[in-house]
Amino acid sequence: MTIKLSDKAEKRIEELKKRYPSAKSAVMPALYIAQEELGHITDEAIEWVASKVGIAPVHVREVATFYTMYYKKPVGKYHVQVCRTLSCALCGARKLTEHLKHRLKINPGEITADGLWSYEEVECLGSCGTGPMCEINDCYFENLTVEKFDQLLTRIEKERPDLRLSTINDTLGAGLKDYPKSEII
Numbered sequence: 208m209t210i211k212l213s214d215k216a217e218k219r220i221e222e223l224k225k226r227y228p229s230a231k232s233a234v235m236p237a238l239y240i241a242q243e244e245l246g247h248i249t250d251e252a253i254e255w256v257a258s259k260v261g262i263a264p265v266h267v268r269e270v271a272t273f274y275t276m277y278y279k280k281p282v283g284k285y286h287v288q289v290c291r292t293l294s295c296a297l298c299g300a301r302k303l304t305e306h307l308k309h310r311l312k313i314n315p316g317e318i319t320a321d322g323l324w325s326y327e328e329v330e331c332l333g334s335c336g337t338g339p340m341c342e343i344n345d346c347y348f349e350n351l352t353v354e355k356f357d358q359l360l361t362r363i364e365k366e367r368p369d370l371r372l373s374t375i376n377d378t379l380g381a382g383l384k385d386y387p388k389s390e391i392i
């Protein structure tokens with residue numbers, strides 16, 4: 208049986224479907240809604256999205272597994288995605304990943320014992336002119352150096368900012384106070 212999400216989530220997907228000529232075009236926001244409610248894309252989430260937008264679960268899975276912004280397994284409260292593609296790689300992205308491994312003492316795909324952090328390397332996030340860069344939850348942080356990255360992680364640990372996009376509420380978290388606007392999207 209297909210799961211039921213919160214009333215607000217169920218209402219939101221019905222609203223979003225009306226924006227498109229065909230309901231199946233709402234597959235991506237529907238995946239965001241499911242992820243927001245469930246934490247990651249589970250088999251139940253795939254079934255829920257398929258039932259809402261009227262396509263086969265396999266096609267929902269194709270979308271979910273193609274895009275790295277859909278988490279296929281549980282992640283920490285803050286999930287860091289470090290771009291490893293050419294521009295960022297040439298500008299030192301590998302050093303950022305090594306720093307995460309050293310600082311957090313976990314491997315890519317693992318979660319710290321306190322549940323705060325997880326990380327992975329991903330392909331191009333479309334911010335190639337400002338590499339190396341990473342996405343933490345739904346916010347971009349660009350032009351990073353290891354020092355700047357380390358300070359950023361420290362600030363997040365201390366301030367616990369909201370870096371999440373809410374498709375249900377149509378909001379983006381406030382991000383880090385005073386962080387340069389050009390470096391947070």
Ligand code: FES
Binds near residue numbers: 290291292331332335
């Ligand atoms: S190569 Fe890193 S954002 Fe494109």
